[in-house]
Amino acid sequence: MGLMRKAIETYDAMQHLIGVEQENTEPLAPLGHKIVKAQIEITINGEGNFIQARKTDQKIIIPVTENSAGRSGTEAAQNPHPLCDQLRFYLPGSPVSSYFMDQLKAWNDSEYTHPKLVAILNYLNHETIQNDLARAELIKIDEEGKVSNDKEIVCWIVVGLENDSGPVWNDQALLLAYQNYYLNIKGHEDSIVCMLTGDFTVPAKQHLKGVFSLNGNAKIISANDTSNFTYRGRFITDNEALTIGYEASQKAHNALKWLIANQGIIRGGRCFLCWNPHGKKVASVFSGLFRSTGEEVHTPTEYRAQLQRAIDGYKTELPPGEDVIIAAFDAATPGRLAITYYAEM
Numbered sequence: 001m002g003l004m005r006k007a008i009e010t011y012d013a014m015q016h017l018i019g020v021e022q023e024n025t026e027p028l029a030p031l032g033h034k035i036v037k038a039q040i041e042i043t044i045n046g047e048g049n050f051i052q053a054r055k056t057d058q059k060i061i062i063p064v065t066e067n068s069a070g071r072s073g074t075e076a077a078q079n080p081h082p083l084c085d086q087l088r089f090y091l092p093g094s095p096v097s098s099y100f101m102d103q104l105k106a107w108n109d110s111e112y113t114h115p116k117l118v119a120i121l122n123y124l125n126h127e128t129i130q131n132d133l134a135r136a137e138l139i140k141i142d143e144e145g146k147v148s149n150d151k152e153i154v155c156w157i158v159v160g161l162e163n164d165s166g167p168v169w170n171d172q173a174l175l176l177a178y179q180n181y182y183l184n185i186k187g188h189e190d191s192i193v194c195m196l197t198g199d200f201t202v203p204a205k206q207h208l209k210g211v212f213s214l215n216g217n218a219k220i221i222s223a224n225d226t227s228n229f230t231y232r233g234r235f236i237t238d239n240e241a242l243t244i245g246y247e248a249s250q251k252a253h254n255a256l257k258w259l260i261a262n263q264g265i266i267r268g269g270r271c272f273l274c275w276n277p278h279g280k281k282v283a284s285v286f287s288g289l290f291r292s293t294g295e296e297v298h299t300p301t302e303y304r305a306q307l308q309r310a311i312d313g314y315k316t317e318l319p320p321g322e323d324v325i326i327a328a329f330d331a332a333t334p335g336r337l338a339i340t341y342y343a344e345m
Helices: 002-013 073-078 097-108 115-126 129-135 172-186 246-263 300-317
Strands: 033-045 050-063 154-159 265-267 270-275 325-333 336-344
Touching (some): 002 246, 033 115, 050 154, 050 172, 115 129, 115 154
Antiparallel strands (some): 265 270, 270 325
């Protein structure tokens, strides 16, 4: 639990970076969101008319539900993401499109709607997306007339909305609108005691997967031992073992994913991470203690002086009372992400 509490502390300390894009770094996702890689980018105007579409290959922030964030296998068809998802959810007549459209309409009909959301819904109601993408040569039709690349992720740009124009994935107002919308939905559920924060709050029923990108389906926290030797004979339900609040789970998992993506060191399929929860600079897990100063060391006295300067340097950058967290992660199975090492210093 120490790891998850420190991850929450990190998320709270990094509020100014939530949803903010920075060059060569993966952004920190807001509550109710995750990072995915998109393959198709569609641009429409504020009235919902098609302008253009192109191939892309970029990581973006997308809204998710609790079920869609942890979906896998056959579950995916009934658990679409609310705005940006696989192409199959947008295709008219697709067996899964109704799930997506119902969810999108529910968000649009709430008090948390947004002009971009209205435009996207209007465009999808025209049911021209397959023809538009075919003309743009972005979809492949097989011999049976089906779209063969229908699992590519679609993202949206809306123009002609003055200050609201632009991509959906970095629109802070849109991200906040969905966060408030989904937290409002979750707020109607029965509360529990969160074992991470001690707060009486709405529980997380599922926890995010993909914290470590090399093991995309592995979860740190999961429970599906519902038959035979149930929960190893110790509990009747998973809640008797552990209860975590939805917001606490979102903060912890999104913070760990952000840290691993930007600071994690991968060796032999295992990820090593070293960080300070308040963003203070710390030594790399694998680099030497010394910075590359270019100075040569010939005697024990010179070595002692260099060591003293290195230690004094880190003392300046890491004030007394600040923690350094070291953790290592490895997937023992495709669905389980193990914490193989953890220390607070």
